[in-house]
Amino acid sequence: MLIPKRGTMTARLFARASDGPNRKLYFGIIIPLEPFQFEGELQETSVRLDFIDFKVSDWHELEQKPFRFPVNPETGYIDGSVFICGVHAPADATHIRFGKLNGSILPMVIELQFDFTYEGPSKLGKPSMKWTVDLEIVPEELDAVCVQYSRHRKRISRKQDKG
Numbered sequence: 001m002l003i004p005k006r007g008t009m010t011a012r013l014f015a016r017a018s019d020g021p022n023r024k025l026y027f028g029i030i031i032p033l034e035p036f037q038f039e040g041e042l043q044e045t046s047v048r049l050d051f052i053d054f055k056v057s058d059w060h061e062l063e064q065k066p067f068r069f070p071v072n073p074e075t076g077y078i079d080g081s082v083f084i085c086g087v088h089a090p091a092d093a094t095h096i097r098f099g100k101l102n103g104s105i106l107p108m109v110i111e112l113q114f115d116f117t118y119e120g121p122s123k124l125g126k127p128s129m130k131w132t133v134d135l136e137i138v139p140e141e142l143d144a145v146c147v148q149y150s151r152h153r154k155r156i157s158r159k160q161d162k163g
Contacts, residue, residue, distance in 0.1 A: 001038070002082075002114075002129060004047070007031035009106065009135040011059060011145040013152060016051065018075075022156055025149040027052040027059075031110075031133055038085065038121065047091050047112065049080040057149060059142040062106070066097040071113065080112070087119040106135045 008030050013023040032046040053076065054067055070077050071092040080091035092113045099107035109132050116124035 001036050001124075002127070003034040003036075004131045004133045005032045005034060007046075007133050007135045009137050009142075011142050013145065013149055014051070023149075023152055024053060025057065025146065026050070027054060029135065031131070033082075038124075041085075043084055045083050047080065047082045049078050049091070049093055051079045052093075052096075057153070058146045059137075060101075062098045063101050064098060066095065068095050069093055082114065084116070084124075085121045087121075089120075089124075090115045090118050104137055104139060106137050108133055108135055 010028045012026055012028070014026050015023045029049040029052065030046050031049075033043075035042055035044045037043070052069075054062060056062060069092075071094065072079070072090060078093045080093050081088040082091050083089075092115075093110055094113060095109075095111040097109045099109075109130065112129045112131070113126065114124070114129070115126050116122060117126060
């Protein structure tokens with residue numbers, strides 16, 4: 001029922017409340033799903049994963065590396081969900097392993113735990129999935145965000161050295 005299609009990955013600088021005044025490099029992944037019927041209605045949705053902190057300073061460091069994450073609400077979890085039947089069901093990504101970059105495609109294997117009992121539709125339960133997904137990226141956009149992050153870190157470092 002939940003069959004992934006080609007996804008996308010982006011990056012941005014952002015300061016969450018837990019980050020203090022410093023902005024961090026966060027990634028986002030969207031994995032569209034093949035449309036499916038559930039309770040007589042066509043579901044067209046995607047898994048959205050936000051605020052992913054891979055603890056890297058450049059997206060090139062992701063290639064051919066594994067990453068593990070705790071489930072929500074443990075510190076370091078990925079903010080993930082899938083919108084289905086009018087509600088957001090939690091989607092905890094616990095493991096991501098990237099493959100070798102091929103042009104603008106970055107393959108990954110991802111392990112997800114869904115909780116459709118949280119707000120519904122509870123009939124779907126709490127399935128775990130392991131998917132192989134190709135992520136479309138725009139290398140120039142990721143490069144630009146990583147350069148911006150590097151400059152931000154240098155400014156913060158200079159302020160701390162003066163301070």
